[in-house]
Amino acid sequence: MKLYKIAFRNISRNKRRSILSGTAIAIAAMIITILISLYAGIGKDMKKNIYTVLTGHIRIRHNEYDVNEALNPLHLGIDNYKDVLERLENTDNVEAVNPRISFGTAFYGSPRLFLQDVKDWDRFITLLTSGNNPVFSFLKEKYLYVRERLARKGTQIPDIESIASNMDRMELGDVLYGINEVLERYVLYDPDRFAGISLSEETLAYTERDVPFEERILFNRLALQDAFPGLIIDNPRSGKLILGMGMGMDFQKDAGFMNLETKLESGGIPQSDREAREIILSSGLAKKLNASVGDRITISTKTKYMGMNGITVKVTGIVDLPVAMYNTRFFFLPLDTAQNLLKMDDSVIEILILLKDINKMNTTVSSIKNTLSSVGITNLDVRAWDTIGVYPAYILMLDIVGYYVALFFFLLGSTVIITTTIMVVYERMREIGTVAAMGMKGSQIVRLFFLESFFIGAIASIIGVLIGSGIVIPLGILGWDWSEGLESADFAMSSLLKPAWSLRNTIIIFVYSTAIASIASFFPARRAAKIQPVEALRAV
Numbered sequence: 001m002k003l004y005k006i007a008f009r010n011i012s013r014n015k016r017r018s019i020l021s022g023t024a025i026a027i028a029a030m031i032i033t034i035l036i037s038l039y040a041g042i043g044k045d046m047k048k049n050i051y052t053v054l055t056g057h058i059r060i061r062h063n064e065y066d067v068n069e070a071l072n073p074l075h076l077g078i079d080n081y082k083d084v085l086e087r088l089e090n091t092d093n094v095e096a097v098n099p100r101i102s103f104g105t106a107f108y109g110s111p112r113l114f115l116q117d118v119k120d121w122d123r124f125i126t127l128l129t130s131g132n133n134p135v136f137s138f139l140k141e142k143y144l145y146v147r148e149r150l151a152r153k154g155t156q157i158p159d160i161e162s163i164a165s166n167m168d169r170m171e172l173g174d175v176l177y178g179i180n181e182v183l184e185r186y187v188l189y190d191p192d193r194f195a196g197i198s199l200s201e202e203t204l205a206y207t208e209r210d211v212p213f214e215e216r217i218l219f220n221r222l223a224l225q226d227a228f229p230g231l232i233i234d235n236p237r238s239g240k241l242i243l244g245m246g247m248g249m250d251f252q253k254d255a256g257f258m259n260l261e262t263k264l265e266s267g268g269i270p271q272s273d274r275e276a277r278e279i280i281l282s283s284g285l286a287k288k289l290n291a292s293v294g295d296r297i298t299i300s301t302k303t304k305y306m307g308m309n310g311i312t313v314k315v316t317g318i319v320d321l322p323v324a325m326y327n328t329r330f331f332f333l334p335l336d337t338a339q340n341l342l343k344m345d346d347s348v349i350e351i352l353i354l355l356k357d358i359n360k361m362n363t364t365v366s367s368i369k370n371t372l373s374s375v376g377i378t379n380l381d382v383r384a385w386d387t388i389g390v391y392p393a394y395i396l397m398l399d400i401v402g403y404y405v406a407l408f409f410f411l412l413g414s415t416v417i418i419t420t421t422i423m424v425v426y427e428r429m430r431e432i433g434t435v436a437a438m439g440m441k442g443s444q445i446v447r448l449f450f451l452e453s454f455f456i457g458a459i460a461s462i463i464g465v466l467i468g469s470g471i472v473i474p475l476g477i478l479g480w481d482w483s484e485g486l487e488s489a490d491f492a493m494s495s496l497l498k499p500a501w502s503l504r505n506t507i508i509i510f511v512y513s514t515a516i517a518s519i520a521s522f523f524p525a526r527r528a529a530k531i532q533p534v535e536a537l538r539a540v
Helices: 003-013 015-055 066-071 081-089 121-128 134-152 166-188 201-207 219-227 283-289 335-342 358-374 391-427 429-437 442-478 503-520 522-529 533-538
Strands: 058-062 094-109 242-249 264-267 278-282 296-302 308-319 330-334 350-355 380-384
Touching (some): 015 391, 058 358, 081 350, 081 358, 242 296, 330 335, 442 503
Parallel strands (some): 242 330
Antiparallel strands (some): 058 350, 058 380, 094 242, 094 296, 278 330, 296 308
């Protein structure tokens, strides 16, 4: 009778023992499959986030920017960036480019009124000018003139959205600008001189000199909401300083990078128009600001010339970013709006590049350097993503840790497999004595036990990797939500983690588990085969 038939018969004859041995092997194979897929998914995810958000495959900056990055040196930008873009887009292997400006900001609620904030202009002006303040009397006359002129055109001021002409909006805006200025002078700094508004103690508290500026800046709106309930659109915003990270970008060139349009929770993409002053908030930052689409927010930041500047912008969209650390602080605005805010004229901080073939990255870097130097541009630093910052080191460390963790579980699984196999062999000493007494040679006994372990290991390994794959593949599609655990973590890792299943890794795990189970039976079976049949038959 052939040995493989005897091996199959022995496996089926003692099902309990075979199931025990196979279960240990299957569990080890399953755990290793899950862990390796998990680490592969983390590495793949971090690389993708670095490409699309932070560096692209290749990043171009001023060659002194990185050394001074902690100072936010906006003066070290890429001047006349459109000329550089044109040359990059004509470079071989370049798939997409995106100019960007990153900058830190502070958010406040808007302290000033805007045209759309007043629900009933006639009543508002009447109540506001009921006192004897001569400045307000002048503003009232100017308002009546604008209202009368617009009425001749058929436009009613209460319906602000119907005012199509920029000139008409500017005239009415002049009135509003004057009102804001008067309020700041007479109310914010000397409220006793303006008797036309009755303020609550809570609102008056904002005029105290020891109140931080970021809280006093909200006073105008709070005062008007106190004085004219129902006339001013509420714009609730915390008086506390909230920090954010702004990114000015060309939304039309965003395809292939962050793809913000596909991540919108609500609203839409801002207009590329400096006058529009529109932004997108990440959902976590929107929650901090208690802001939604249509709200106005005031941004304060340092300019290229180290002075302070601020603008009030309208929220046009809210995006849900996959990386928790980005989702709690990032906002996005059109590149020209950012340039206007930061006084950066026709310059950007960086240009990110995506490649058609990442395997040609070093060649493309050299090609870009040659292209720029040929036209006299020598002050720009062109770098591949894996030479930038600490994240490549994180990914390398993650790969190394992943290998060690996988090795640990390989060894742990091997220990379980070896221990189980040795136990099974020694339990069968009486059986070994019996077959030896019937004339089976020692080498045949060793091969018999090897075949049994091979068949058990192969079947159990298949079951283990199939179960592991059955867990990993759906998670790779649906994802595993780690948002709570990663909210405060400074890693470019998505909160929705997707393990990366690999057929190659699965085959390696199957072969390894089967081989370990087979080899583990060799040494105890060989030792047992050398024992005399009489001694083996006496074994319990």
